[in-house]
Amino acid sequence: MSNSNNTTRLMSWNTHSLISRFSLCEYFSKNEFEKVAVSPLDKFISKCRDRLLEFSLVFHKDLYNRLGLGHPDGRKVESLETIGDFIRIFRLNPQTQFHHVRVYRLEELSPGTGHDVSREGPPGHSYIPVEVGAEIPVFEIICAYSDEPDWGMDQNIFSVREYGLANPPFGPVKGMSSQAPFHMGFPHESRLAYWIVPSLGRSLVSTRVRMCLGLSEIAFAQGMDYWGWRFAAWAAHYLQDITCPVHCMPIPVAPKALIVNLMMNPSPTKFFKKCRDLFRNRHGLFEASVCYLMNKSVKQDSDRRLIDVLLFASDGLDANVDSVIRSASETPHNLAPKIIDFLVNLYSYPVVDQPERYVNPEGEFLINGLLEEAITKRPQFYDGFVDSVCKCLEQAGRVTRFVIVTSRRGAQHDSW
Ligand SMILES: [Zn+2]
Secondary structure: OOOOHHHHOEOOOOOOHHHHHOOOOOOOOHOOOOOEEEOOHHHHHHHHHHHHHHHHHHHHHHHHOOOOOOOOOOOOOOOOOOOOHHHHOOOOOOOOOOOOOEEOHHHHHHOOOOOOOOOOOOOOOOEEEOOOEEEEEHHHHHHHHHOOOOOOOOOOOHHHHOOOOOOOOOOOOOOOHHHHHOOOOOOOOHHHHHHHOHHHOOHHHHHHHHHHHHHHHHHHHHHHHHHHHHHHOOOOOOHHHOOOOOOOOOOOOOHHHHHHHHHHHHHHHHHHHHHHHHHHHHHHHHHHHHHHHHHHHHOOOOOOHHHHHHOOOOOOOOOHHHHHHHHHHHHHHHHHHHHHHHHHHHHHHHHHHHHOOOOOOOOOOOOOOOOHHHHHHHHHHHHHHHHHHHHHHHHHHHHHHHHHHOOOOOOOOOOO
16 A cells, blocks of 8 residues: 555556556456466466467467578477476577566555656566465456566577577567567558568567467466466557557658658668667657656546546457557557657757667656656647557557457457
8 A cells, every 4th residue: 555655666557557457447347356366387388288289380380481481390399398398389588487466556556656667577666476376356467467578578589599580570689679579560661661671571479469369268278267368468468569659660750851861871771770779769768758657647647648548449350460460550650750759849858869879768867857847848749749649549458458358268369
């Protein structure tokens, strides 16, 4: 519960957890007593081993085909005994740990609690450990684990020799940004962008979504509901990511400005190197600002536009994963340059707009205070920013509701 000690501490909800919470609160208000017991991963593995081995072959085919590597011989998985085997078979970061946690309940953070915009995994500033065997509401599983794919499980995967995935289609081989191919996709790019970087078309978002939905179905079919919901929450994460304007547009600037910049820097490699920090600044600042503003809305019940849009999002989706990704990312992609313009003008902070200067909003560049001041001084850019972000969140709400409502024991994602 809130107390005087936490008024200055930074304790927050991650953006994914808030998107899931408000997209689904109406749905779960009708099922609020539904609870399941927290169950360890090795129990899921031993109960579903044969089905998992069979499914891993489908996943491998999807993954290697997507990367243009065909389906290599000699990668047939023969044993699945340990959590390490599971990680290897489903091509996750070998360092991955599966924590059992929940996020804060609404009454646990006071209006004065500071907003932490970093995205650390557990223990972080957002999670409370729960015991194996404890009965917890399904709603809390989804709110906590729709954050999980950002806790490192998709990082450094292209550096694992045994996986044989060659080079990432985009992004670095190691570090936090190495998860990019699994969390970003660009189905609406222009021919110019594909010409500059042909591998932009090899995003692995849909591959991971299909993997999560498949794992979820296997878990539900064996009565392992805790894992059924946890994997469904992972699927919601990837689909929420694709509705984020800086995740569905690699260079969120207007095409005209891009062409002018390219003409001044005719080598695409040099151009991207020069502008790398400029794009990273915009990406990081966007995510940190949305996280900050959503936390502020919930904790202080002020300007609820970013929250209310999730409550009323529609849930009509009936196509396959690739079609869903394409349709849910269209509006965010189209709005991305405008949103970033609003953001840069709102801050009017010189470093944000300089190539070769990296500001890290999750590190030393604290937006606390700076953003409040910017909103007071430049409210027109703040309003433009929030209204445009709402249109993207509407899509995030839509994909979340669809994935969760259709991911239940007995549900089949045949059409996916
Ligand atoms: Zn992500």
